[in-house]
Amino acid sequence: MNQNIKKLYSIAQKEKRIIVGLMSGTSMDGLDVALCEFRKSGGDTEIVLMHFDTISFPEDIKDEIRKVFARKEIDFQQLCVLNPWIGNLHGQIVNDLLLKWRIPTEKVDIIASHGQTVFHSPKILHRLEKFPNATLQIGDGDHLAVKTGIITLSDFRQKHCAAGGEGAPLAVYGDYLIFSKRGENRILLNMGGIANFTYLAGNLDANEVFASDTGPGNTIIDAYMKKYFDLPYDEDARIARQGDVNQVLLTALKQDDFFMKPFPKTTGPELFNLEYLANAQQQSNTTYLSDENILATLCRFSAETIAEAIQKSILQLPEYIVNPGSFRIYGSGGGVHNPLIMQFLKELLPDFDFRLTDDLGISGDAKEAILFATLANEALVGGKTDFGSRKGIPSVSMGKISFPQ
Numbered sequence: 001m002n003q004n005i006k007k008l009y010s011i012a013q014k015e016k017r018i019i020v021g022l023m024s025g026t027s028m029d030g031l032d033v034a035l036c037e038f039r040k041s042g043g044d045t046e047i048v049l050m051h052f053d054t055i056s057f058p059e060d061i062k063d064e065i066r067k068v069f070a071r072k073e074i075d076f077q078q079l080c081v082l083n084p085w086i087g088n089l090h091g092q093i094v095n096d097l098l099l100k101w102r103i104p105t106e107k108v109d110i111i112a113s114h115g116q117t118v119f120h121s122p123k124i125l126h127r128l129e130k131f132p133n134a135t136l137q138i139g140d141g142d143h144l145a146v147k148t149g150i151i152t153l154s155d156f157r158q159k160h161c162a163a164g165g166e167g168a169p170l171a172v173y174g175d176y177l178i179f180s181k182r183g184e185n186r187i188l189l190n191m192g193g194i195a196n197f198t199y200l201a202g203n204l205d206a207n208e209v210f211a212s213d214t215g216p217g218n219t220i221i222d223a224y225m226k227k228y229f230d231l232p233y234d235e236d237a238r239i240a241r242q243g244d245v246n247q248v249l250l251t252a253l254k255q256d257d258f259f260m261k262p263f264p265k266t267t268g269p270e271l272f273n274l275e276y277l278a279n280a281q282q283q284s285n286t287t288y289l290s291d292e293n294i295l296a297t298l299c300r301f302s303a304e305t306i307a308e309a310i311q312k313s314i315l316q317l318p319e320y321i322v323n324p325g326s327f328r329i330y331g332s333g334g335g336v337h338n339p340l341i342m343q344f345l346k347e348l349l350p351d352f353d354f355r356l357t358d359d360l361g362i363s364g365d366a367k368e369a370i371l372f373a374t375l376a377n378e379a380l381v382g383g384k385t386d387f388g389s390r391k392g393i394p395s396v397s398m399g400k401i402s403f404p405q
Contacts, residue, residue: 011380016039017109017380018038018050020035022369022372024114026069026219026268027193027232027334032053032368034051035050035098036370038374040381041384042382043180049363049366051103052366052369053100064085082118082138083139084143086138087144095148108148109151111144112152112156112376113141114137114156115137117137119135121270124266124267125258125268125270133161133165135158135161135167140402141154145402150404153399156375156398157398159398160394160398167266168266169198170398171198174371175371176209177385178362180200185200185326186327187199190333191218191306191335191338193216193219194217194219194269195213195215195306197211197212210313211392215305216305221240223273223274224298236338239291240298243293243296243297244296245297246289249281264391277294299340299341303348307349328353329353333368378397378398379398
């Protein structure tokens with residue numbers, strides 16, 4: 001037996017596994033690194049978060065990624081060289097953090113790497129009939145494995161697309177395994193660059209799990225802040241809270257047919273970007289608006305499209321009709337740190353009890369890195385959960401394996 005296969009087999013036989021989860025989102029602000037201890041799998045999964053850190057990317061790294069990020073036309077050489085470069089970069093970050101945490105490399109069983117999304121192109125966005133749903137993440141797993149000396153699972157989203165999904169949101173799998181609770185209907189709302197949510201039924205039936213993107217979270221807000229203020233985001237919504245929501249612009253922002261399409265669906269900065277905002281301003285004759293009013297309107301845009309998606313997909317459920325108070329929303333992602341978005345959401349969804357995933361013992365900042373570590377654990381020892389035939393949630397094992405030797 002090949003020694004790499006033998007080692008992988010021995011890891012799968014362990015009572016507990018140490019897995020590093022890596023996540024870099026569409027905000028490109030840095031790499032989330034979660035060192036987790038796993039026992040068991042499926043609905044019996046037990047996780048201990050041993051260490052967590054976010055390593056911010058300097059502007060020169062962000063600038064290199066922006067040359068290809070969410071662009072239809074790029075320098076193909078740039079994409080080609082970025083793929084191994086990002087893999088090596090992430091690998092060096094893992095090496096540095098393990099040294100900082102005093103964790104010997106040989107104690108880590110697996111790295112689970114999401115990679116860096118550079119383009120997301122489901123059929124509802126590319127509208128090319130003969131082509132399937134597609135998405136592209138870079139940060140080559142082989143380079144990461146060789147750099148660290150640790151077996152690496154990566155490129156999780158491709159299997160989802162191959163099985164008929166859109167490559168997102170993948171949080172639904174980890175959400176179900178980690179956060180389901182009998183007797184409590186839960187909505188796990190993640191507000192990163194793009195907002196998405198997972199519905200978890202209190203009866204623990206995997207066939208009732210539902211997940212979808214809703215539209216923008218922070219992506220347009222952050223892009224606006226970068227262009228006009230040279231800041232990565234509007235901290236505590238300080239600028240947005242000085243403005244007023246412009247209803248005319250808000251109406252124009254909500255006109256895209258993405259919001260009319262059936263659930264589940266996914267999207268990305270390929271659609272929701274500064275060009276999208278500029279077009280809406282032109283159509284609504286609101287190019288005169290102040291920065292403060294634009295940012296306030298963008299916060300309301302994110303909040304309303306999130307709330308309306310939840311209302312359309314959740315409020316007709318029998319459980320909600322009988323007992324609306326049995327539903328709780330647990331938030332995570334950068335959007336929970338935006339007090340204006342959170343204020344709007346609570347106004348728009350007054351029947352829901354809003355909490356944070358931190359209240360469930362999982363840091364909202366670490367959640368997505370932990371979720372990809374969970375997918376790797378399932379690929380090793382689980383993969384038996386049946387999500388039924390619901391669109392967008394194929395019952396598949398995800399992650400491509402890269403060996404260090």
